[in-house]
Amino acid sequence: MTRNDEIRYIEVDAGPRRFARGWHCLGLARDLADGKPHQVAAFGQKLVVFAGADGGLNVLDAYCRHMGGDLSQGEVKGDEIACPFHDWRWGGDGRCKKIPYARRVPLRARTAAWPTMVQDGMLFVWNDPEGNAPPADVTIPRIPQVDDDRWTDWIWYETVIEGANCREIVDNVVDMAHFFYIHYSFPTYFKNVFEGTSAYQYMNGDGREDVRPATPSKNNPAVLGTTSVAAYHGPSFMIDEVTYHYEDLDVDTILINCHYPIDENSFVLQYGIIVEKKDGISDEDAELMAAKTGKFIKYGFEQDVAIWKSKARIDNPLLCEEDGPVYQLRRWYQQFYVDADAVTPEMTDRFEFEIDTTRPNEAWRAEVEQNLAARHG
Amino acid sequence: MIEPRPDVRLEDAPMQPVDCPSCGAQVTARKSSWDQTTVQWTSPALAQCLERRRAVEESDRPNRRAFPGCPALREAVREAAVRGILDVQSGEPLKTNPAQEAHP
Ligand code: FES
Ligand SMILES: [Fe+2]
Numbered sequence: 001m002t003r004n005d006e007i008r009y010i011e012v013d014a015g016p017r018r019f020a021r022g023w024h025c026l027g028l029a030r031d032l033a034d035g036k037p038h039q040v041a042a043f044g045q046k047l048v049v050f051a052g053a054d055g056g057l058n059v060l061d062a063y064c065r066h067m068g069g070d071l072s073q074g075e076v077k078g079d080e081i082a083c084p085f086h087d088w089r090w091g092g093d094g095r096c097k098k099i100p101y102a103r104r105v106p107l108r109a110r111t112a113a114w115p116t117m118v119q120d121g122m123l124f125v126w127n128d129p130e131g132n133a134p135p136a137d138v139t140i141p142r143i144p145q146v147d148d149d150r151w152t153d154w155i156w157y158e159t160v161i162e163g164a165n166c167r168e169i170v171d172n173v174v175d176m177a178h179f180f181y182i183h184y185s186f187p188t189y190f191k192n193v194f195e196g197t198s199a200y201q202y203m204n205g206d207g208r209e210d211v212r213p214a215t216p217s218k219n220n221p222a223v224l225g226t227t228s229v230a231a232y233h234g235p236s237f238m239i240d241e242v243t244y245h246y247e248d249l250d251v252d253t254i255l256i257n258c259h260y261p262i263d264e265n266s267f268v269l270q271y272g273i274i275v276e277k278k279d280g281i282s283d284e285d286a287e288l289m290a291a292k293t294g295k296f297i298k299y300g301f302e303q304d305v306a307i308w309k310s311k312a313r314i315d316n317p318l319l320c321e322e323d324g325p326v327y328q329l330r331r332w333y334q335q336f337y338v339d340a341d342a343v344t345p346e347m348t349d350r351f352e353f354e355i356d357t358t359r360p361n362e363a364w365r366a367e368v369e370q371n372l373a374a375r376h377g
Numbered sequence: 378m379i380e381p382r383p384d385v386r387l388e389d390a391p392m393q394p395v396d397c398p399s400c401g402a403q404v405t406a407r408k409s410s411w412d413q414t415t416v417q418w419t420s421p422a423l424a425q426c427l428e429r430r431r432a433v434e435e436s437d438r439p440n441r442r443a444f445p446g447c448p449a450l451r452e453a454v455r456e457a458a459v460r461g462i463l464d465v466q467s468g469e470p471l472k473t474n475p476a477q478e479a480h481p
Contacts, residue, residue, distance in 0.1 A: 013379045141439035193446065200443060229440045239439045254439075319386055321409035321466065331381035346381070350423055352446060356412035 011316040015165060015264050019043040020235035020336035022197070023117065023124040023140055024260040026059070027270060028156050032123055033057055037081055039072030041262045043127050047114070048072040050092075052079030058092030059114040059125050065096070120146040121154060122256075122272075124237075130339055138197060140233050145254055145274060152286050155294045156272040159301070164308035166236070166259050166267040170333055172304065173201050173232060174324030176355055180364050182307065183300040184211045185226065188357055192325055194332040195350040199232040207245075210371035221246045235336040236260060244293075252276040253293055271297055322360050325353040390466050392417055395457045399449040400427045406454045410467040414454055426450070 003009075024042070026049060032038050033051035039062060040047045046062040048071040060081065062072045069085030076082070080089035080097050089098040094113030096105050115126035115134055120143045126134040145151045161169075172178065176190040189204040207223040223244050230240035240255040256272040273294050277286040317326050328351050335347040392405035392415065402422040407415040423429055428447040436442055457463035459471060 141442065143439050144437050193443070195443075198443065200440070229438075231440045231443070241438055241440050315382065316385070319384070321386065321413060325384065325415070327382055327384040334379075334381050345420060349420060350418035352414070352416040352418075354412075354414045356410045358410070358412060 008318060010312055010314050012313050013315045015313070016337045017264075018129045018337060019127055019261050020166075021128045021130070021340065022138070022234035022236060022336055023126055023134065024236050025256070025258040025270065026123045026125055026260065027158065028154055028272070029057060029118045029121055029123045031156070035076050037072045037074055037076060039070075042125075042260045042268070044261075044263045046070070046072065047125075048074075048081060049123070050076050050081050052076060052081075052092060054079050056092060057116055057118055057123050059116050060090060060092070060094060061112040063111075064088060064090070065109065065111045125260075132340065138234065140237055141239065143239065143254060145276070150277050151254075152275045152277065152283075152290045154272045154274060155290050156270065157294065157298055158268060158270045159305075160262070160266065161259075161269050161305055161308065162266045164266070164305075164311075165264055165313065166261050167313075167330070167333065168308045168311070169257075169259055169267075169269065169304070170232065170235070171326060171329065173199055173230065173238070174326055174329045174353075176203075176324050176357075177322070177360065178304075178307075179203070179205070180360070182303045184208055186361075186364055186368070188225075188361060190324065190357060191352070191354040192329070193350065193352050194325075194328065196348050197234050197335070199329060199332055201228070201230045203228045203230070208368060210368045210375065214375070230255075230257075235333065249278060249280070251278060251281075251289060253290070255293075255297065269301065271301065273297065322355060322357075324355060325351070328353065390464065393463055395450075395454050395463060397426070397447070397450045397453045399453075400425050402426050402450065404450065406457070406463060408454070408458050408463060408465045410469060411458070411465060411472055414451075416450070416454065 026040055032049050033055065035051060038049040040049055047059055048062040049057065049059050051057045060071060062070055064071055064083040064085060066088050067085055069083040071081050071083055071090065074082050074084040077089060080091050082089050087100050088096055090111060091097045092113065094111045096109035099105055117124045119140060124140060174192050176187050179185045179187050186206040186208050187203050188206055191202045193200040205226045207225055212222045213220045223246065225245045226242055228240060228242045230238055232238045236259050238257040240257060242253045242255060244251045253273060253275045259267045259269045261267045273290050275286050275290040277283055319326060331347055335343045392407045394403060395406045396403050402425040404422050405417045426447050428449060429444055433442055433444055458465050
């Protein structure tokens with residue numbers, strides 16, 4: 001085919017050849033601290049996660065420095081992980097502590113240990129291609145609601161996404177229109193703010209009458225609307241505070257949407273949810289609500305995944321004025337892929353973008369009407 | 378390193394400077410319509426913002442501890458658009474107050 005100047009072509013820059021600098025959540029500590037080694041494929045490597053007898057969670061490179069045994073197939077012995085091949089014992093600090101059949105441990109018997117942090121029930125690992133320790137001011141905000149009896153426990157999902165770079169999911173934070181078409185919501189207010197290592201999304205939405213239960217009941221009440229404040233704190237960990245507005249009450253939820261890259265073309269997506277047990281709602285109902293919301297979100301992500309699997313990577317998206325700040329988001333996101341001293345002010349300076357939802361809302365209202373007419377027709 | 382690409386929408390209508398009358402902060406802004414607003418801050422501008430210096434209200438909510446934005450600057454951007462100093466791309470007339478429409 002000859003190149004036609006009238007046609008817009010999709011452009012693809014070379015994908016990142018490294019993985020984002022920052023804290024990445026690997027999952028719930030309660031699932032990983034069961035005394036067994038857990039294999040985690042992340043950042044183009046194989047890692048082993050294990051809790052020693054002291055209860056502390058550790059993350060090491062999975063390959064034993066002796067003869068390359070896979071530590072994730074080994075066993076936790078005391079505070080150490082024992083290699084399945086010749087039983088060398090590796091501590092959480094990456095040092096070989098003991099070789100049961102040897103008089104002494106050789107010099108430089110040290111493997112890669114990753115900085116970890118357990119916070120609000122989640123295990124985080126620090127990835128830094130330059131090998132630096134996490135700076136004290138690069139943190140994940142505390143979520144005190146996790147320890148609060150008036151909130152449910154985590155409901156947690158994990159899914160592997162093949163055939164897509166994790167930038168696709170990060171793009172979602174500015175993509176207002178996809179929330180209507182992919183997630184069955186109806187955004188009426190949408191604003192993004194990027195500053196430093198955080199990227200915020202303020203979104204209010206109306207309930208969709210065309211996806212609501214035809215006859216709402218006590219167990220299946222109609223959502224009249226939602227108020228949401230979501231933010232990426234660093235490259236991969238998003239907290240989303242969503243209030244669901246019902247006829248006679250508001251229900252507060254906190255969602256986590258986080259991921260870690262397996263390699264350049266696949267990633268693990270995890271999401272969790274806790275729900276406030278409002279007065280007048282039984283614990284049981286709150287748990288049910290959490291489970292139901294979790295299912296709804298799971299469904300939403302499945303829809304995203306279907307898109308990601310077949311879409312093209314595109315570095316020159318053609319945007320209309322009703323789209324969000326995709327380019328500026330990617331500019332912000334790039335700070336995690338360059339050396340710390342190569343981060344420029346334009347990547348981190350405060351940026352605000354509020355969408356005019358007038359025209360989208362007109363179009364969507366008409367579409368909802370059509371759907372309802374078709375349902376009743 | 379791959380340079381971040383500029384927003385394609387800025388090709389025909391770039392960001393324009395706006396000053397905040399209460400603190401003197403200089404930002405750049407863009408409006409595609411009366412209800413769409415883009416604001417690009419710099420760190421000197423943010424350091425100058427009076428609202429920014431005020432402590433954000435305490436909150437036990439993880440996402441509510443961030444600076445929500447400066448109302449004075451918001452007003453300044455709108456004012457610049459009304460006065461024609463800042464372009465509004467849509468070319469639509471300024472929406473009148475519905476209350477005024479009812480009582481012309
Ligand atoms: S390879 Fe691990 S102990 Fe020998
Ligand atoms: Fe999505």
